[in-house]
Amino acid sequence: MVHSKILAAAVVLALAATQDPYAYSAEAPKGPTPPERENTRGLPSPEQEMPGVKILSLDQCIGLAFENNPGLQIEREKITELENDYRIASAGRYPKVTASAFYTRTNRDRVGVLPTMAYTEESLGQVKLKQLLYDGGKTRYNGRAASKATDAQRDSAEATRLDTVYAVSQAYYRVLEARELLRVGENSRSQREAFFKLTDSYQKAGKATRIESLKAEAQLLDAERSLVQAREALLISSLILKKTIGIGVSALIDIADGLPEEFAEPGDEELMLVQMYENNPDLKKSEQLKDQAVLSIDAASGAYLPEISLQGSYGYRDRDVGGSGDEWLAGVFLEWPLFEGGLTRAQVGKARARFREVEWSGKAIRDQVQVDLRQALADIRTALASIRSSKRLVEAQDEAYKAIVEFYKRGKAAYIEVLTAETDVTQAKAAYVQAVGDYQSASARLDRVMGKRYAASEKQGGLL
Numbered sequence: 235m236v237h238s239k240i241l242a243a244a245v246v247l248a249l250a251a252t253q254d255p256y257a258y259s260a261e262a263p264k265g266p267t268p269p270e271r272e273n274t275r276g277l278p279s280p281e282q283e284m285p286g287v288k289i290l291s292l293d294q295c296i297g298l299a300f301e302n303n304p305g306l307q308i309e310r311e312k313i314t315e316l317e318n319d320y321r322i323a324s325a326g327r328y329p330k331v332t333a334s335a336f337y338t339r340t341n342r343d344r345v346g347v348l349p350t351m352a353y354t355e356e357s358l359g360q361v362k363l364k365q366l367l368y369d370g371g372k373t374r375y376n377g378r379a380a381s382k383a384t385d386a387q388r389d390s391a392e393a394t395r396l397d398t399v400y401a402v403s404q405a406y407y408r409v410l411e412a413r414e415l416l417r418v419g420e421n422s423r424s425q426r427e428a429f430f431k432l433t434d435s436y437q438k439a440g441k442a443t444r445i446e447s448l449k450a451e452a453q454l455l456d457a458e459r460s461l462v463q464a465r466e467a468l469l470i471s472s473l474i475l476k477k478t479i480g481i482g483v484s485a486l487i488d489i490a491d492g493l494p495e496e497f498a499e500p501g502d503e504e505l506m507l508v509q510m511y512e513n514n515p516d517l518k519k520s521e522q523l524k525d526q527a528v529l530s531i532d533a534a535s536g537a538y539l540p541e542i543s544l545q546g547s548y549g550y551r552d553r554d555v556g557g558s559g560d561e562w563l564a565g566v567f568l569e570w571p572l573f574e575g576g577l578t579r580a581q582v583g584k585a586r587a588r589f590r591e592v593e594w595s596g597k598a599i600r601d602q603v604q605v606d607l608r609q610a611l612a613d614i615r616t617a618l619a620s621i622r623s624s625k626r627l628v629e630a631q632d633e634a635y636k637a638i639v640e641f642y643k644r645g646k647a648a649y650i651e652v653l654t655a656e657t658d659v660t661q662a663k664a665a666y667v668q669a670v671g672d673y674q675s676a677s678a679r680l681d682r683v684m685g686k687r688y689a690a691s692e693k694q695g696g697l698l
Contacts, residue, residue: 316380628662
């Protein structure tokens, strides 16, 4: 939405520049900007800093987003949760030791009813130990499945982290693009203001008609309208950036960077495809979930097999009849469920369905990231071509503009040629700014698809 507004502002600027042109002085008016045209929306001027405005680089914005993004904090807590799930699943490998005690008292008229009931009071304190020897692999496979789930969550957290970097980079570059388009609009307005003042003075001196002055004023007002739209686009993009990094929309910030001067070409596509398969966190998470699903099937199938355990106990028993003394018990126990109403079969079926679900999801993710990679590369190549053409066009139109102005001063060019040249310069500069913005956005998208880990020392938006 913000990008469309920025593009709309640039188009309006270009349309405003193509209105019926007239001759004017090449020098912009000197002196302070009139009060009625000053920025009153709380945004720092591109040429000067406002008091209390914090200047942020892209690295600082990403750092703030890492601190304030609740999604990242949730992902970290999920990792802790799954790590504990692994500990829970693995606990069955270790001996289970319990202590218990009881005291009972029976009414005397029941004594002797049973052959063993020759006492009315009994107390027992004992310690029990159980060591699982074999359970069909349920404990082992559940532990490994929980470990895979933890690894998958780490990849998910990395994906969220890269999504945050991408979102902040996109918002940051939109602010930069909107700010540069605003500067183009302010320059265009200054030229039209100079032209209006010139035609107005010519009219008063009898060198121009009233129609020429009125049209010049209309062009100036249209440039003002375009400038308002550009300021609104900058305001909205700044609000989105502040929301994205989580500092509150009322904070006063500005961005530190300007348009880059160098633009890297994308590397070999096949090599980048291999690197993407190795580093993309979405693909890595899909593989981890697939392994987890296989282990879950094995764990569920273990319920078909018997459970063998070593158990023992040692205690002290006291009775009011028969005396008291130590007692112990030790043995190997086997438990084999023969019928559970189809419970194990249903659990295995559920695990297999989960595996097929993850398998199909992984295929869809694999296809999608390939499309995303090629789309990002195509956007970068297109943006680079636009940068080269628009940069050369800016240089050519600027030279043509200067030449036409000199010819006009000597009376060898008409005013319409001067304003046409100025219009071409404005359009070329706007096209260059948009091409650079498209390149930076596409580069950030490529970094996300490639699974490129962010480091503060790296230059984001470039192909390193």
